[in-house]
Amino acid sequence: MITASDVDAFRAGDEHAVRTIYREYGRLVFVVANRVLSNRALAEEATQQTFLQAWKAAKSFEAGRELGPWLATIARRAAIDVQRREARRAHDDLDSVKAGDSSLSVAGPNIDQTYTVWQVREAIDTLNPQDRELVRLQHLEGYTHTQISEMLGVPIGTVKSRSFRIHKLLAAKLGHLREDAVS
Amino acid sequence: MASDSTVAHYLEDDGEPIDLNIDEREEMESLRALLRDTSLWQEPSGSLEDSVVAAIAGGHRIDTEFFAPPVPHAGGAVQPIASPSALVSPPAPYTSGPPTNVVSIDSRRLRYGARPASRWGNFAAGLVVAAVIVGGVLIVKHFPNSAQGTTSALSGQGTLADATGKVTVFTTNSGVRIELDAIGLPRLDHDDFYEAWLKSADETKLVPVGTFHTGAKVTLWAGVSLGDYPTFTVTREHAAGPDDVAQESSGDVVLKADIGG
Numbered sequence: 001m002i003t004a005s006d007v008d009a010f011r012a013g014d015e016h017a018v019r020t021i022y023r024e025y026g027r028l029v030f031v032v033a034n035r036v037l038s039n040r041a042l043a044e045e046a047t048q049q050t051f052l053q054a055w056k057a058a059k060s061f062e063a064g065r066e067l068g069p070w071l072a073t074i075a076r077r078a079a080i081d082v083q084r085r086e087a088r089r090a091h092d093d094l095d096s097v098k099a100g101d102s103s104l105s106v107a108g109p110n111i112d113q114t115y116t117v118w119q120v121r122e123a124i125d126t127l128n129p130q131d132r133e134l135v136r137l138q139h140l141e142g143y144t145h146t147q148i149s150e151m152l153g154v155p156i157g158t159v160k161s162r163s164f165r166i167h168k169l170l171a172a173k174l175g176h177l178r179e180d181a182v183s
Numbered sequence: 184m185a186s187d188s189t190v191a192h193y194l195e196d197d198g199e200p201i202d203l204n205i206d207e208r209e210e211m212e213s214l215r216a217l218l219r220d221t222s223l224w225q226e227p228s229g230s231l232e233d234s235v236v237a238a239i240a241g242g243h244r245i246d247t248e249f250f251a252p253p254v255p256h257a258g259g260a261v262q263p264i265a266s267p268s269a270l271v272s273p274p275a276p277y278t279s280g281p282p283t284n285v286v287s288i289d290s291r292r293l294r295y296g297a298r299p300a301s302r303w304g305n306f307a308a309g310l311v312v313a314a315v316i317v318g319g320v321l322i323v324k325h326f327p328n329s330a331q332g333t334t335s336a337l338s339g340q341g342t343l344a345d346a347t348g349k350v351t352v353f354t355t356n357s358g359v360r361i362e363l364d365a366i367g368l369p370r371l372d373h374d375d376f377y378e379a380w381l382k383s384a385d386e387t388k389l390v391p392v393g394t395f396h397t398g399a400k401v402t403l404w405a406g407v408s409l410g411d412y413p414t415f416t417v418t419r420e421h422a423a424g425p426d427d428v429a430q431e432s433s434g435d436v437v438l439k440a441d442i443g444g
Contacts, residue, residue: 018236026232034222044231045369051235052242052367053345085342088435120217139218171210174217 413443
């Protein structure tokens with residue numbers, strides 16, 4: 001839990017405070033940057049820029065505000081800056097570039113999309129490692145329950161019941177995103 | 184690996200469907216759409232934390248040191264014989280009295296009026312003293328601030344407009360030593376790097392002064408005069424292939440400072 005004194009120490013460049021805040025938000029900032037850039041190295045660069053810019057702007061950060069949304073906004077801007085720079089540097093013939101190449105897109109996700117990915121990742125991070133892996137195998141990798149059962153060495157019934165429980169949990173945490181989208 | 188499937192499909196795995204009402208199905212579909220985003224699942228490398236800490240530490244150091252007077256460089260190539268303020272002009276020959284602004288010679292030997300001494304010996308001694316002092320003035324005038332350095336602020340350019348820092352120049356016998364201390368330059372590796380340049384006053388000529396990975400504590404050297412090349416720039420570069428054997432500047436300027444004085 002980040003305290004007001006952590007933020008003050010972060011402003012002062014205290015190494016311990018910087019590490020504390022990075023450990024709390026670093027992965028989330030990276031996810032936002034990666035959402036824009038789809039490139040790990042560039043996302044890391046944007047993550048570093050985000051924390052540097054946050055430190056420089058920390059004096060103007062109001063005590064009591066949530067640090068997360070503020071960092072997500074900075075991360076999105078930093079990632080778009082990196083994306084634009086890379087787009088300018090690209091010299092390949094357009095026909096040789098794949099359709100999904102990040103250098104082709106300069107618009108970037110909007111603010112809502114940025115914070116959505118932040119919140120989804122935050123929700124995933126609340127799961128224990130086994131549950132997180134199950135969700136990843138099921139949704140990112142697309143494995144069936146049977147395949148997951150074999151991979152994890154867990155009975156199929158256990159996989160199904162765990163899967164259902166996890167999804168209900170995540171749906172409860174992220175239900176507001178669906179409501180926001182509808183409204 | 185299963186192909187892209189609906190909630191209905193994975194819930195009905197092995198023919199054992201799980202009963203969900205319509206709202207629950209829509210809820211699961213929405214969740215599934217969110218969880219399929221690839222960018223959610225990658226992790227940053229373990230070294231990123233240290234990079235962030237180092238970047239902020241560098242920025243904090245520059246902020247606290249930026250406006251402090253530069254510390255005289257004890258190991259400088261040129262040391263003034265006497266402080267510049269004392270050496271306004273060379274002293275008159277010995278006949279008008281003992282030199283008044285000598286700091287390194289025993290003054291007792293110069294009290295010509297106090298005891299009889301060889302006139303030619305004293306004249307020669309005076310010439311030596313004068314030569315040393317004049318030499319000191321010449322050195323200080325032609326290599327001003329060589330021990331202390333002159334500091335200029337860096338301004339970020341282009342896509343690194345938030346980059347900042349300082350550049351300090353020391354004029355030496357070997358050339359101009361440039362100490363760069365910048366923050367906000369992401370590290371570049373492999374075939375990507377930063378390069379520093381001095382630009383001529385008429386902006387028609389560029390002299391390369393060094394390449395580096397990051398902007399913190401970089402020492403560069405120039406063999407040209409700052410009076411002729413008063414602008415310092417840093418560009419982002421990519422190692423040239425056969426199309427650019429001269430490795431010319433990319434033009435992608437990320438830092439700039441006026442250092443001509």
